[in-house]
Amino acid sequence: MSTLPTPNSGALGPEVTPLLAASGGRWRRRPSGEPPPLPRPIGRGIRWYLLLGGLTAALWAGMSIPAVLGLITGADLVVLRVIATVRTVWLTHLMLDVNTLTSPWVVRLVAWTTIAVLAGFRRFRHLAVYLIVFLAAGLLVSAMMLELGRMRPTGIEILGPWQGYSQPSRPVAMLTLALVGALYTLVPAGRWRNRGKWAVAVILGMACVARLYLAVDHPTDVATALIIGWPLAVVVFWLAVPNEAFPVSYSGRRKAHLDIGGQRGEAIVSALDRQLGLAVTRVEPFGLEASAGSTPLRLHARAADGGEVTLFGKLYAVSHLRSDRWYKLARTVIYGRLEDEKPFSTVRRLVEYEDHLLRLMRDAGLPTPRQYGFTEITPEREYLIVMEFFDGAREMRGGPIGDQVITDALGVVRRMWDVGVAHRDIKPSNILVRDGMVLLIDVAFAAVRPTPWRQAVDLANMMLTLALLSTPERVYQRALEVFAAQDVAEAFAACRSVTVPTQLRSLVRADGRDLVGQFRRLAPGRRPVPVQLWNIRRVGVTAMLLASLAAAVAVFAGYMKVAGLL
Amino acid sequence: MTARVASGRPGPRGGRARVAGGLAAVLLVLAATVTGCAALSDAAPGCGQPLRLAIVAQSLPPASYLPCIRTLPQGWSTSGFRAAPGGTSFLLSSDRSPGQPVRVRLIAACRPGDTSPSPPRAPGVVTYTRLTSISPRFAGSLYDVFPGGCVSYSFDFTLGSQISLMEQFEQAVGLYPRQQLRLVLKHKLGVELRP
Numbered sequence: 001m002s003t004l005p006t007p008n009s010g011a012l013g014p015e016v017t018p019l020l021a022a023s024g025g026r027w028r029r030r031p032s033g034e035p036p037p038l039p040r041p042i043g044r045g046i047r048w049y050l051l052l053g054g055l056t057a058a059l060w061a062g063m064s065i066p067a068v069l070g071l072i073t074g075a076d077l078v079v080l081r082v083i084a085t086v087r088t089v090w091l092t093h094l095m096l097d098v099n100t101l102t103s104p105w106v107v108r109l110v111a112w113t114t115i116a117v118l119a120g121f122r123r124f125r126h127l128a129v130y131l132i133v134f135l136a137a138g139l140l141v142s143a144m145m146l147e148l149g150r151m152r153p154t155g156i157e158i159l160g161p162w163q164g165y166s167q168p169s170r171p172v173a174m175l176t177l178a179l180v181g182a183l184y185t186l187v188p189a190g191r192w193r194n195r196g197k198w199a200v201a202v203i204l205g206m207a208c209v210a211r212l213y214l215a216v217d218h219p220t221d222v223a224t225a226l227i228i229g230w231p232l233a234v235v236v237f238w239l240a241v242p243n244e245a246f247p248v249s250y251s252g253r254r255k256a257h258l259d260i261g262g263q264r265g266e267a268i269v270s271a272l273d274r275q276l277g278l279a280v281t282r283v284e285p286f287g288l289e290a291s292a293g294s295t296p297l298r299l300h301a302r303a304a305d306g307g308e309v310t311l312f313g314k315l316y317a318v319s320h321l322r323s324d325r326w327y328k329l330a331r332t333v334i335y336g337r338l339e340d341e342k343p344f345s346t347v348r349r350l351v352e353y354e355d356h357l358l359r360l361m362r363d364a365g366l367p368t369p370r371q372y373g374f375t376e377i378t379p380e381r382e383y384l385i386v387m388e389f390f391d392g393a394r395e396m397r398g399g400p401i402g403d404q405v406i407t408d409a410l411g412v413v414r415r416m417w418d419v420g421v422a423h424r425d426i427k428p429s430n431i432l433v434r435d436g437m438v439l440l441i442d443v444a445f446a447a448v449r450p451t452p453w454r455q456a457v458d459l460a461n462m463m464l465t466l467a468l469l470s471t472p473e474r475v476y477q478r479a480l481e482v483f484a485a486q487d488v489a490e491a492f493a494a495c496r497s498v499t500v501p502t503q504l505r506s507l508v509r510a511d512g513r514d515l516v517g518q519f520r521r522l523a524p525g526r527r528p529v530p531v532q533l534w535n536i537r538r539v540g541v542t543a544m545l546l547a548s549l550a551a552a553v554a555v556f557a558g559y560m561k562v563a564g565l566l
Numbered sequence: 567m568t569a570r571v572a573s574g575r576p577g578p579r580g581g582r583a584r585v586a587g588g589l590a591a592v593l594l595v596l597a598a599t600v601t602g603c604a605a606l607s608d609a610a611p612g613c614g615q616p617l618r619l620a621i622v623a624q625s626l627p628p629a630s631y632l633p634c635i636r637t638l639p640q641g642w643s644t645s646g647f648r649a650a651p652g653g654t655s656f657l658l659s660s661d662r663s664p665g666q667p668v669r670v671r672l673i674a675a676c677r678p679g680d681t682s683p684s685p686p687r688a689p690g691v692v693t694y695t696r697l698t699s700i701s702p703r704f705a706g707s708l709y710d711v712f713p714g715g716c717v718s719y720s721f722d723f724t725l726g727s728q729i730s731l732m733e734q735f736e737q738a739v740g741l742y743p744r745q746q747l748r749l750v751l752k753h754k755l756g757v758e759l760r761p
Contacts, residue, residue: 066617070755077757146608149618154751155758158624163650164608165621 030274037274038267038378046238049231056227059220063148063167076218080156083212091213092159098210099160101203102171110178117186126185126248129240131556133233134177141173141228153215160214168224169217176204176229184237188248204230246319258295258317260285264377268315268384271375272299276386278372281308293444294320298389312369312389314354314444317382321347333542334498348376351383354444357421358387361446364419366412367439390439393432397507401433401469406478408438413462414482422450426461427501428468453529457499459483460491464500464515468507472518489523492516496531608647610635610656610670613740616750623747623759625649626672629715631688632747633672636740653715658735662727668735669720676709676716684708688741704728710741717741 030036062068100106111134118127150167152158164170179200187193208222217225247259260268265283272278279302286298297313325343344350351374358371369388376383396409409431416422423430424445432439447454459479466475479488495516497505508515611618613634622632633654635644645667646657653674657667681694687710697706705722719739723731748759 066754069617070757073755073757149611149615149621151617151620152624154620154624155760158651161651163648165618165649 036267036376036379037271038264038382046235049235052227052231053235056224059224060144060148063150069150072220073218076220077153077155079219080153080212080215084156084215087159087213095210095213096160098206099214099216101207102175102211104171104174107171107174107178110175110182114178114182114186121250123185123248125246126241129237130181130185132240133181133236136236137177137228137233138174141168141170141225144168144224145170150218150221153218156215158215160211160216162216166217166221168228169211169221170225172204172208172211172217172222173225173229175207176200176226177233179203180230180233184234184248185241186248188250189243258315258319258382260295260297260315264382267377268297268313268375271377271384272301272386275375276373278311278386280311283313286312293324297384299386310389310391311372311386313384313386315377315382315384316347316351318347321350324350329541329545332538333545346380347383348380350444351385354385357443357446357448358385360448361421361440361443364415364421366415366419366421367437368443369439369441390432390434390441393434393439395429396431396433396438396465396469397428399469401466402436403474403478404436405433405438406466406470406475407481408436409462409466410475410479410482412438412440413459416458417455420449422447422454422458424450424454424458425501426458426465427504428465428507429503431462431465453494456487456491456494456529459487460495460516460519461500461504463488463491463519464495464504464508467513467515467519468511472513472515472522476519476522485524486526488519489526490529492519492523493526494529494531498531608645608656610644610647612636613742616742616747617754619742619747620751620759621649622654622672623744625651625654626674626715627760628674628713629672630713630744631691631710631715631717631741632744633670633710633717634740634742636738638738639734642734642738658738660731660734663723663731666722666724669718670739671718671720672715673718674715676711676718678707678709678711681709687736688712688743691741701725708736712741714744 059072063072114130115127118124118130145165145167148167149165152162152166183193183196183200187196204226208226211217211222212219258264260283268283269280272280278299280299281302282300284298284300285296287296295315295317297315299311299313301309301311303309321344328343344353355371355374358368361368362370369390372386372388374383374385396405413426423440423443424447425442430440430442432441463472463475463479476488500508611622611634613619613636615634619632619634622634623629633656638644641661643659644656645659646655648655654672656670658670659667678694678696681696684693684695686693691710691712694709694711695706696709697704699705699722702725703722704725706720708719708721710717717739719735721732721735744759751757751759
């Protein structure tokens with residue numbers, strides 16, 4: 001296997017000639033109108049659902065005209081009279097029992113179970129969408145019942161209980177919403193959900209047949225209720241929690257990671273071929289456990305010499321962007337000093353930023369991976385950034401390290417200070433060692449012209465990482481070769497638990513030594529750099545968040561009452 | 567080597583206003599939806615809406631008259647409309663009697679008890695009034711009794727405003743003959759209201 005040459009750390013990198021083989025098709029511009037590699041799927045089912053929604057709207061419009069309502073009612077009554085011909089005593093008892101499926105208590109049971117499971121699995125996005133769908137659809141049903149004011153079937157004895165106007169059938173709509181909501185938020189897509197659809201269809205079919213047999217609803221009341229409860233709800237779930245971005249899974253896999261099989265896998269290979277001219281032969285997940293902000297991939301491509309080269313890819317999607325926003329919002333509220341973490345507006349901006357940082361850091365002579373650009377998988381939704389894979393490198397953890405590595409690693413931080421960048425995520429899994437040379441990866445969080453505090457934190461985290469594999473004294477002595485003692489003092493004056501990445505914090509805690517304290521004792525005395533910073537923005541955001549939470553509680557209580565769940 | 571500024575003072579401020587704003591917007595929309603839902607309260611059908619009134623007729627098939635809203639005087643509103651087998655009920659609220667709506671119920675039979683007759687409100691209807699309190703509040707019930715059913719109106723007004731409030735709610739609620747509804751449904755929808 002051939003690998004790409006890597007520049008030495010702390011020095012300007014040589015111009016690297018790509019050793020990759022261009023694919024047969026070379027680069028190809030996607031003509032206007034041609035779909036992207038992975039178009040946002042609008043399945044045939046969704047089209048049908050939208051069509052049914054349109055039909056329902058047309059039916060309601062027609063019902064506001066008495067003549068049309070008379071025709072519809074006449075047709076409904078014909079169907080009900082036919083059904084009434086099979087009425088028998090035992091069948092009526094059976095149908096009354098089946099009709100209890102539409103009781104508010106059954107709906108409450110299903111809905112509360114769904115809410116509890118979603119909350120238990122911390123699937124809050126699904127939970128929010130479920131609640132909103134339930135409320136919105138319930139309101140739509142109520143509004144249309146009042147607007148249309150349709151009477152119950154007449155001319156046929158009504159055998160079951162009823163309440164209020166008949167169009168659309170509220171009990172059927174609410175049962176459908178409860179079941180379909182549970183199906184689309186709790187059951188993984190695929191075989192199990194398909195089976196679930198059949199089960200839900202059977203339950204709803206039984207309930208609808210019972211209500212028509214009992215002549216409680218007209219057939220069109222039931223039909224429109226089913227359309228509100230099933231197709232329209234599914235369209236909302238498709239829009240708000242698409243399965244590609246927010247899959248329902250119980251496998252313990254990180255939710256941030258996308259499935260790269262099937263259509264997406266094919267789209268990745270096609271996009272790399274057409275947009276970057278890379279002949280990729282295999283795509284596989286890599287290092288998933290160390291990444292929560294993207295889906296890391298190992299890509300196998302054909303080399304110019306006929307061999308194979310390995311590349312590293314990071315697949316970014318909307319879900320990653322949203323996670324990033326929430327993460328940064330929480331940090332703004334909790335730690336005002338970390339306010340330089342700006343959220344990205346789109347996935348494209350996020351991946352463009354990382355691509356830019358990779359190029360900038362490499363141009364600055366830092367030992368970061370060579371970048372190969374990024375590809376568009378689904379416009380504004382999914383992008384794949386491609387870079388060099390450091391084959392044969394190992395993470396800086398486990399075994400002891402020599403002075404050369406310590407000097408090299410501190411030299412990398414020195415270089416970052418000199419060129420005005422901060423990595424912002426210095427931890428063992430982001431520092432690799434190969435042939436005694438230090439390599440730096442995962443520059444997605446890096447910043448150009450960072451705050452001095454950020455740069456100081458980078459130094460502290462690098463020194464802590466190195467001290468884990470040696471001693472604070474050794475690291476401190478080596479640091480004085482490239483930093484002033486005051487720089488080190490400032491680094492540890494800025495160091496707090498929150499400024500240390502989670503992985504590094506855990507390792508320091510497990511190490512048992514008071515590494516931060518030892519470094520502070522070695523360095524000259526310095527007043528701590530304040531981390532908690534209160535400013536108008538932080539106060540405003542915090543107040544807004546607290547107000548939103550209070551409002552959410554109030555709205556939730558009101559919602560439960562309105563939606564009939566209390 | 568590039569000079570580096572020592573830390574210790576705040577750097578550029580980052581904003582999460584977009585996210586917070588989005589969150590607030592969602593909550594506001596949700597709150598507005600819920601509030602809007604309150605405004606979506608079930609109003610009783612008007613006497614000029616016979617197609618809506620049919621559900622009242624279905625709730626009590628023997629009733630020869632059906633309560634409906636004739637005209638709502640200024641400051642009055644209806645809510646809590648509920649029609650189900652056995653009868654219909656709704657509330658009539660006045661801004662001059664906050665928290666004490668008039669409860670209107672169509673039921674199969676009334677027990678007026680110790681009542682005094684009042685002028686009948688429609689042909690074939692016998693109207694009674696029963697007062698349970700005169701002071702400090704003016705409270706009691708009004709009954710419209712007719713073949714197949716009865717409409718009761720429970721009121722509880724503050725003393726002083728009761729005369730006009732009584733007049734207003736009696737004007738607001740009309741009695742729609744079932745026979746007339748039957749003809750309208752036959753004419754407009756081509757359906758028979760049975761019985």
